[in-house]
Amino acid sequence: MTPARAIGYINDRPVSKQMSTTPEPRTRQRRKETRPQELLDAALELFVEKGFAATRTEEVARRAGVSKGTLYLYYPSKEELFKAVVRQKLSNLIAEGQDLVGNFDGDTSSLLRSLMQIWWDRFGATPAAGIHKVVIAEVRNFPELAQFYSDEVIVPADRLFSSAVQRGIDRGEFRELPVHEVAHALMAPMIFMALHRHSFGACPVHGMAMEPTSLLRTQLDLVLRGLERPNP
Amino acid sequence: MTPARAIGYINDRPVSKQMSTTPEPRTRQRRKETRPQELLDAALELFVEKGFAATRTEEVARRAGVSKGTLYLYYPSKEELFKAVVRQKLSNLIAEGQDLVGNFDGDTSSLLRSLMQIWWDRFGATPAAGIHKVVIAEVRNFPELAQFYSDEVIVPADRLFSSAVQRGIDRGEFRELPVHEVAHALMAPMIFMALHRHSFGACPVHGMAMEPTSLLRTQLDLVLRGLERPNP
Amino acid sequence: MTPARAIGYINDRPVSKQMSTTPEPRTRQRRKETRPQELLDAALELFVEKGFAATRTEEVARRAGVSKGTLYLYYPSKEELFKAVVRQKLSNLIAEGQDLVGNFDGDTSSLLRSLMQIWWDRFGATPAAGIHKVVIAEVRNFPELAQFYSDEVIVPADRLFSSAVQRGIDRGEFRELPVHEVAHALMAPMIFMALHRHSFGACPVHGMAMEPTSLLRTQLDLVLRGLERPNP
Amino acid sequence: MTPARAIGYINDRPVSKQMSTTPEPRTRQRRKETRPQELLDAALELFVEKGFAATRTEEVARRAGVSKGTLYLYYPSKEELFKAVVRQKLSNLIAEGQDLVGNFDGDTSSLLRSLMQIWWDRFGATPAAGIHKVVIAEVRNFPELAQFYSDEVIVPADRLFSSAVQRGIDRGEFRELPVHEVAHALMAPMIFMALHRHSFGACPVHGMAMEPTSLLRTQLDLVLRGLERPNP
DNA sequence: CATGAATGAGACTTCATTCAT
DNA sequence: TATGAATGAAGTCTCATTCAT
Numbered sequence: 001m002t003p004a005r006a007i008g009y010i011n012d013r014p015v016s017k018q019m020s021t022t023p024e025p026r027t028r029q030r031r032k033e034t035r036p037q038e039l040l041d042a043a044l045e046l047f048v049e050k051g052f053a054a055t056r057t058e059e060v061a062r063r064a065g066v067s068k069g070t071l072y073l074y075y076p077s078k079e080e081l082f083k084a085v086v087r088q089k090l091s092n093l094i095a096e097g098q099d100l101v102g103n104f105d106g107d108t109s110s111l112l113r114s115l116m117q118i119w120w121d122r123f124g125a126t127p128a129a130g131i132h133k134v135v136i137a138e139v140r141n142f143p144e145l146a147q148f149y150s151d152e153v154i155v156p157a158d159r160l161f162s163s164a165v166q167r168g169i170d171r172g173e174f175r176e177l178p179v180h181e182v183a184h185a186l187m188a189p190m191i192f193m194a195l196h197r198h199s200f201g202a203c204p205v206h207g208m209a210m211e212p213t214s215l216l217r218t219q220l221d222l223v224l225r226g227l228e229r230p231n232p
Numbered sequence: 233m234t235p236a237r238a239i240g241y242i243n244d245r246p247v248s249k250q251m252s253t254t255p256e257p258r259t260r261q262r263r264k265e266t267r268p269q270e271l272l273d274a275a276l277e278l279f280v281e282k283g284f285a286a287t288r289t290e291e292v293a294r295r296a297g298v299s300k301g302t303l304y305l306y307y308p309s310k311e312e313l314f315k316a317v318v319r320q321k322l323s324n325l326i327a328e329g330q331d332l333v334g335n336f337d338g339d340t341s342s343l344l345r346s347l348m349q350i351w352w353d354r355f356g357a358t359p360a361a362g363i364h365k366v367v368i369a370e371v372r373n374f375p376e377l378a379q380f381y382s383d384e385v386i387v388p389a390d391r392l393f394s395s396a397v398q399r400g401i402d403r404g405e406f407r408e409l410p411v412h413e414v415a416h417a418l419m420a421p422m423i424f425m426a427l428h429r430h431s432f433g434a435c436p437v438h439g440m441a442m443e444p445t446s447l448l449r450t451q452l453d454l455v456l457r458g459l460e461r462p463n464p
Numbered sequence: 465m466t467p468a469r470a471i472g473y474i475n476d477r478p479v480s481k482q483m484s485t486t487p488e489p490r491t492r493q494r495r496k497e498t499r500p501q502e503l504l505d506a507a508l509e510l511f512v513e514k515g516f517a518a519t520r521t522e523e524v525a526r527r528a529g530v531s532k533g534t535l536y537l538y539y540p541s542k543e544e545l546f547k548a549v550v551r552q553k554l555s556n557l558i559a560e561g562q563d564l565v566g567n568f569d570g571d572t573s574s575l576l577r578s579l580m581q582i583w584w585d586r587f588g589a590t591p592a593a594g595i596h597k598v599v600i601a602e603v604r605n606f607p608e609l610a611q612f613y614s615d616e617v618i619v620p621a622d623r624l625f626s627s628a629v630q631r632g633i634d635r636g637e638f639r640e641l642p643v644h645e646v647a648h649a650l651m652a653p654m655i656f657m658a659l660h661r662h663s664f665g666a667c668p669v670h671g672m673a674m675e676p677t678s679l680l681r682t683q684l685d686l687v688l689r690g691l692e693r694p695n696p
Numbered sequence: 697m698t699p700a701r702a703i704g705y706i707n708d709r710p711v712s713k714q715m716s717t718t719p720e721p722r723t724r725q726r727r728k729e730t731r732p733q734e735l736l737d738a739a740l741e742l743f744v745e746k747g748f749a750a751t752r753t754e755e756v757a758r759r760a761g762v763s764k765g766t767l768y769l770y771y772p773s774k775e776e777l778f779k780a781v782v783r784q785k786l787s788n789l790i791a792e793g794q795d796l797v798g799n800f801d802g803d804t805s806s807l808l809r810s811l812m813q814i815w816w817d818r819f820g821a822t823p824a825a826g827i828h829k830v831v832i833a834e835v836r837n838f839p840e841l842a843q844f845y846s847d848e849v850i851v852p853a854d855r856l857f858s859s860a861v862q863r864g865i866d867r868g869e870f871r872e873l874p875v876h877e878v879a880h881a882l883m884a885p886m887i888f889m890a891l892h893r894h895s896f897g898a899c900p901v902h903g904m905a906m907e908p909t910s911l912l913r914t915q916l917d918l919v920l921r922g923l924e925r926p927n928p
Numbered sequence: 929c930a931t932g933a934a935t936g937a938g939a940c941t942t943c944a945t946t947c948a949t
Numbered sequence: 950t951a952t953g954a955a956t957g958a959a960g961t962c963t964c965a966t967t968c969a970t
Contacts (some may be wrong), residue, residue: 030933030969051369054285057961067935072962136431137369141286146435154432181450184442188424188451189417195427199368200386203378210416218413219420222458289944290953299952301946310944494948494954515833517749521940531956536941600895601833605750610899618896645914648906649885652915656884659891663832664850667842674880682877683884690918753965754932763931765967774965 036074036084038064043085048130048198052082052138083148086135089128094156096122101164108168109224112186115164116220120190124212129194136195161186165227174227182227189219268306268316270296275317280362280430284314284370311374318367318381321360326388328354333396340400341456344418347396348452352422356444361426368427393418397459406459414459421451500538500548502528508549512594512662516546516602547612550599553592558620560586565628572632573688576650579628580684584654588676593658600659625650629691638691646691653683732770732780734760739781744826744894748778748834775838782831782845785824790852792818797860804864805920808882811860812916816886820908825890832891857882861923870923878923885915 042063046055057078061071075081097115104111123129132153139146161183168174193212201210274295278287289310293303307313329347336343355361364385371378393415400406425444433442506527510519521542525535539545561579568575587593596617603610625647632638657676665674738759742751753774757767771777793811800807819825828849835842857879864870889908897906 028934028967028969032933035933049372051283051285051373053283054370054373056959068961069936069963070934073933076962078961133369136427137283137365138286139431140434141282143435146432146437150432150437177454178446178450180442181447182454184424184447185421185451185454189420192416192420192423195368199371200378200382202372203375205378205382210412214410215413215416218410219417222409222414222417222455224458226454226456226458288942300944301952302950304945305950492947492955496954499954513836515747515749515837517747518834518837520938532940533942533957534955537954540941542940597833600891601747601829602750603895604898605746607899610896610901614896614901641918642910642914644906645911646918648888648911649915649918652888653881653884656880656887659832663835664842664846666836667839669842669846674876678874679877679880682874683881686873686878686881686922687918688922690920690922752963764965765931766929768966769929 035064035066035070039066039071039074039081040085040088043081044089044127044131047082047085047134048127049202052078052134053141057081079142079145082145086131086149086152089126089131090123090153093119093122093128094153094160097157097160101160101167108164108171108173109227111164111167112224113220115161116186116190116216120212120216124190124194124197127198129191130198132191133195133198157187158183168227173229175229177227182223185223186220190216267296267298267302271298271303271306271313272317272320275313276321276359276363279314279317279366280359281434283366284310285373289313314374315377315380318363318377319384321363322381323384325354325360326385326392329389329392333392333399340396340403340405341459343396343399344456345452347393348418348422348448351419352444352448356422356426356429361423362430364423365427365430389419390415400459405461407461409459414455417455418452422448499528499530499534503530503535503538503545504549504552507545508553508591508595511546511549511598512591513666516542516598517605521545543606543609546609550595550613550616553590553595554587554617557583557586557592558617558624561621561624565624565631572628572635572637573691575628575631576688577684579625580650580654580680584676584680588654588658588661591662593655594662596655597659597662621651622647632691636693639693641691646687649687650684654680731760731762731766735762735767735770735777736781736784739777740785740823740827743778743781743830744823745898747830748774749837753777778838779841779844782827782841783848785827786845787848789818789824790849790856793853793856797856797863804860804867804869805923807860807863808920809916811857812882812886812912815883816908816912820886820890820893825887826894828887829891829894853883854879864923869925871925873923878919881919882916886912 039060043055043060046060046063049055055078057071058068060081061068064071071081075084097118100115100118101111104114135145135149135153139149158180162179165174165177165179165182165186169176169179193210193215196210197212271292275287275292278292278295281287287310289303290300292313293300296303303313307316329350332347332350333343336346355364367377367381371381390412394411397406397409397411397414397418401408401411425442425447428442429444503524507519507524510524510527513519519542521535522532524545525532528535535545539548561582564579564582565575568578599609599613599617603613622644626643629638629641629643629646629650633640633643657674657679660674661676735756739751739756742756742759745751751774753767754764756777757764760767767777771780793814796811796814797807800810819828831841831845835845854876858875861870861873861875861878861882865872865875889906889911892906893908
C-alpha cells in the first residue's frame with residue numbers, strides 16, 4: 001500500500017513540520033561507514049535481551065543513536081537485520097574452527113580441548129550465544145529463519161565438531177562411536193551454559209550459580225575419558 | 233519472512249487432557265468445573281508451539297472451546313495464565329525422581345540410567361520441555377517468573393541429579409568429581425534434545441535429524457564410563 | 465510479524481490502560497447487524513472524496529462511529545473494504561439494467577432512453593459514480609483491483625449497452641454500426657458527467673456549470689438521430 | 697492486493713524531452729539550465745503512471761538524473777512540481793485549436809473532423825491526457841488547483857468546441873441545438889478514451905480492448921449525422 | 929549548486945483486555 | 950456465568966522534506 005502522506009491538504013492542516021521549538025533535535029550526523037556496525041551491535045543487544053518479536057525496531061535505532069527511518073536505510077526489514085546479525089556474529093566463528101581442525105598437529109584430545117576453549121571464548125561467553133537462544137525460541141514462528149539458521153549455523157557447527165571426533169577415531173585415539181552423537185555430548189553442555197547465561201543468568205535470581213569454566217572442564221574430562229580406548 | 237501460523241510438526245498428538253483426574257461424563261453441568269483445566273491444556277499447547285508473546289488469548293479460548301471473555305473469568309491476564317500453566321505442568325515432576333533416588337537398591341550406574349529414562353519420558357518427551365523452552369526464551373521479559381521457576385524447577389532438578397551422583401561417589405563407585413558439574417553433564421544433553429524437539433525439530437528444515445533415544449544412550453555411556461573409577 | 469504487545473514488562477512500564485480520565489470514552493454499542501452497512505457508507509463517502517490510497521481506515525471508522533479496530537472486525541483489509549463497496553454499490557445496478565433490456569416491449573429508442581435514465585438516476589447521480597473515478601485513477605497502482613473491477617463492472621456494463629444497441633439493429637430500427645463503439649458513444653458522456661460531478665463539480669470553481677439532465681437529453685437525441693436508418 | 701511498482705504498458709516511449717526547444721549539445725555546462733525541464737519531463741511520466749500521491753519525489757529525481765535534494769532546489773514541494781507540470785504541459789494546447797477554428801474555410805463538418813483529429817493527436821494520444829486523469833482524481837485533495845485548471849484548460853476547451861458548433865449553426869449547416877451540450881457530446885468520448893488509455897488500458901486486464909481511431913470515427917459520424925438539418 | 933544521509937509524522941494492521949448484553 | 954463486539958495502544962515500514970558536507 002502506498003499511503004498518501006504529506007499531501008498537505010488531505011487532512012485539513014498543512015503539516016508544516018519540525019520547524020519550531022522541538023526540544024533539542026538530535027544533531028544530524030552523516031556517518032554512512034559506521035552506521036551498519038552500530039546498528040548491528042544495538043540489534044544484537046536487544047534481540048538477545050528481548051527476543052526477536054519483542055524487540056522494536058525503533059528501540060534498535062534509538063540505541064544506535066539514529067532515528068527510526070535510518071535503520072531502514074541500511075536494512076530493509078527487521079528480518080534482514082536479524083539475518084545480518086547472525087551472519088556477522090556467528091558465521092565467521094565456524095570458519096576459524098575449521099581452520100583449527102584442519103591444521104592441528106597434536107593428539108585429538110588436545111584438539112578438542114582447544115576447540116572447546118575457542119568456542120566458549122568466542123561464542124558461549126559472548127552475546128552471540130544469546131542469538132542462539134532467540135532462534136530456538138522463535139524459529140517456529142518464522143519458518144524462513146529456520147532454513148537460514150540451519151544452513152548458516154547448525155549444520156556447519158555439527159560438521160565441525162563431528163570432524164574433530166572422527167579424526168580421533170581415525171587415528172586410533174578414540175573408540176568407534178557415532179560421531180554426531182558424540183559431537184552433541186560435547187556441544188550440549190556448552191550450549192546449555194550459554195542459554196542459561198542469557199536467560200536466568202541475566203535475572204537477579206537466587207538459585208544456582210554456575211561457574212562456566214570449571215563446569216566445562218569437568219564435562220570435557222568426563223567425555224574425553226569416556227572416549228578413550230580401553231587399555232588392553 | 234512472515235510468521236508461521238500454527239504449524240505443528242511436533243509429535244502428533246496434543247497430549248493434553250491427560251491430566252484430568254475425574255473421568256466422569258462430560259455433561260453440560262460438570263463442564264463448568266473443568267473449564268480451568270481445559271484452558272490450561274489449551275494454553276500449554278499454544279505456548280509451547282508459539283511462545284508466550286505470540287500466543288493469542290483468543291486462540292487459547294477457542295481451543296478450549298470457550299469464548300475470549302470466559303478466559304478472563306478464570307485468569308486475570310495472559311501472564312497469570314502462563315504462570316498457572318507452569319505451576320501445574322512442571323512443579324510435581326520432581327517428587328517422583330526423588331522417590332526413585334531415595335529407594336533405589338542397585339548400583340548407581342543403574343540408578344542413573346533409570347533416572348535418565350524417567351526424566352526423558354516425563355519431561356523431555358512431553359510438552360513440559362516445551363514450557364522450559366518458553367521460559368528460557370522469555371524469562372527476561374517476565375522478571376517475577378524467574379524466581380518462581382528457579383525455586384520450583386531448576387534448583388530441585390539440580391539437587392535431584394546431584395544427589396544421585398553423590399551416592400555413586402559415597403559408595404565408591406565413582407571418582408570424586410564436583411557433583412553439580414557432573415549433574416550438568418548428565419542433564420544438559422537431554423535438555424538440549426528437548427529444546428531441539430520444540431524448535432528446529434518442529435520445523436521442516438533439511439538439516440540434522442536427531443534420534444533421541446540413541447543419542448541419549450551414547451551420551452550416558454560416555455559419561456558413565458568417564459565416572460568410573462580407574463581399575464587398579 | 466507478531467509483535468509482542470502487552471507483555472507488561474517489556475518496556476519498563478506496566479501498561480495499565482484506559483482506566484483513568486480519558487475524556488468521555490465513546491460508549492460501547494453492540495450493533496453487529498448494522499455495522500457493515502454503516503462502514504460501507506462511510507467508506508464510499510471517503511473513497512469518493514479522497515481516493516483509495518489517501519483515505520485512512522481510521523477516518524472511515526470514525527465516520528461510521530466506531531473505533532479503528534472495529535473496522536477490521538468486519539473487513540480484513542482496506543482493499544477488501546473497497547471491493548465490498550464496489551460490489552454493493554455497483555454490481556447490483558447491472559442486473560437491473562439487464563432485466564430492463566430483456567423484458568422491454570417498445571421500440572429500441574425508447575429502450576435506450578429508459579436505460580439511460582435509469583443509469584443516470586442510479587449511477588451517475590449517486591456516489592456510485594465516484595467509485596468509478598477512484599478506480600480510473602488508481603487502478604494502475606493496484607493490479608488486482610483491475611481484474612476485479614473489469615469483471616465485476618466494466619465488462620457487464622459494456623455488454624448491457626451493446627446488447628440494447630444490437631436489439632435495435634436486429635429489429636431494423638438502427639443502421640448497422642459497430643455495437644461496442646456505439647455503446648461507448650452512449651455511455652461516455654454520462655460517465656464524463658459523472659466524473660465531473662465528483663471532481664471539479666465538488667470544488668467551488670468558478671467555471672462551467674453543467675446541467676446534467678438537459679445535457680444528457682441533448683446527447684441522446686443526437687445519437688439516436690444518428691442511429692436511425694435513413695428514410696428511403 | 698499490493699501496489700504495483702512502475703508497470704508501464706502504455707504506449708512504449710516516454711515521449712518526454714520532446715519539448716526542449718534548444719537542441720544544443722548536452723554539455724555539462726548547459727545541463728544546469730535544462731534541469732528544470734528534465735525534472736518536469738520525469739515528473740510528467742510518473743504522475744501519469746502513478747498519480748500524484750503515489751509518485752515518490754525520489755523517483756522523479758532519479759529519472760531526471762539528479763539527486764533528491766536537487767529537486768527541491770528547483771521546486772519547493774511536490775505540489776509545486778505538479779502545478780508546474782500542469783502549466784507547462786497543458787496550457788498552450790488551446791491556442792492552436794483556436795487558430796484552426798478562426799481560419800478554417802470549408803464546411804463545419806470538415807472543421808469538426810479536423811478539430812477532433814488535432815485534439816486527439818495533441819491531447820488524447822499524449823501524456824497530457826494522463827495529467828487530466830490525475831487532476832480529475834486528485835483535485836479534491838488540491839483545492840487551489842481546481843480554479844487554476846478550470847481557467848487554463850477546461851473552460852477554454854469548452855469554448856473552443858462550442859464556437860465550432862456555433863459556426864455550423866450560424867452557417868445553416870447544423871440544427872439549432874444547445875452548443876455547450878453538443879460540445880460535450882463531441883469531447884466526452886474522446887476524453888473517455890484518453891482516460892481509459894491511462895487506466896485500464898495500461899493494465900494487463902482481460903476485458904474490453906478499444907481501438908481509439910475507429911471508435912472516434914464511429915462516434916463522430918454518429919454525432920455529425922445527428923447534427924445535420926433534416927432534408928426538406 | 930549538488931548530494932544523499934537523516935529525520936519523524938503517519939499509514940495499516942493486530943490483539944490484550946473490557947464490558948454491554 | 951458466558952459471550953463476543955468493541956476498543957485503542959503499539960508495532961513495522963514509507964517517504965516528503967531537511968541540512969551537513
